[in-house]
Amino acid sequence: GGSARDFGDEPLLIVRRLQVPLIVGEDRYAAGVFAEADFGPQLHLLDDGFQHRALARDFDIVLVTPDDARDRLLPTGRLREPLSSLRRADAVVLTSGASDENFPMNGKLVWRVRRSILAKNVPPRPLAFCGIARPQSFLLQLRTAGIEPVAEAIYRDHHAYTEQDIHQLLELKNKSEAGGFVTTEKDGINLDGYFSALEPLAVVPVKMELADSARAVDTMLRQIEERSASGMRKSFLR
Known part of the structure; x- marks a missing residue:
């Protein structure tokens, strides 16, 4: 519940x-x-445990995007730590388009992940809306999947939708003559009780595929087991 x-x-x-x-x-x-x-x-x-140093950890994984290489620290950007902090990571995961040449890897494990969307039952001529950290990435993935929105509405990350938002979306739908709506899984959750008001609405899941995933998981679990057995954890548990 x-x-x-x-x-x-x-x-x-x-x-x-x-x-x-x-x-x-x-x-x-x-x-x-x-x-x-x-x-x-x-x-x-x-x-989001990489910055939580009060806890002992056996393995740190950091996912980076191409935008992170050009981003700034909060509050002027989205980075919580400088890129040099990647030296504390055990594995760095590069999303589609990210290059290890743009990040200080220092011999870290480098994993690659492919991100795509599962676009099913999307209405024709959809209006795309979302309230996520990188909305342009979602819109690009839609177009890569062959879905061209006739209109777009962008909200802040974690946006909790209100009755006024729903009215505005419906007005934009009518104005753009859209056949329905398409949004992200996270936005589907944030719509809460307003979901049915926007039907037909397609909620599009994001699929993350880790290259050579079995080997990556085996490596991670082996290091966790070794550190746990030796007591050589990366921080001090209070």
Whole structure:
């Protein structure tokens, strides 16, 4: 149960995609202790955990995009740390178009991932809308899949849609003579009770394919096991 307003859009998306226990809390240590007591997990997977140095970690993965090589630190850009911080990572994942020449790898494991969308049942002449971090990437993926929106509406990341937003989208649909709507999975969650008001609406999942994924997972699990057995973790657990 619950909504994006209760738990956040990304946690709900992870739960629905993976069907695994997920704990949300500002105190990551307390969340981990709770998970240990209630679920007995063999592995803790932290989202946005690279900057959370209070916790001991056995393996750090950082995903980078082509835009990150040109971006700036907050608040003028989107980077939370300088690119030099990649030296703390165990593996760096390059998305489509990102080059290892643009990042300080320093002998790190480099994995490559291909990102695409699963565009099914998209209405003809759709109006595309989204409230995500990089909206132009979503629009480009639509066009790569052969879908050309007749109109676009862009909102801020994690946007919680309101009744006014729905009215404006419907007005834009009529003005552009769109045949319906297309949006992202995250936006589908943030629409909450307004979903049916925009039908026909296609919610397009993003597919991430890691090259040589079996080898990458084996490498990660082996290093985790070795560090756990030796006690040589990367930070101190309080």
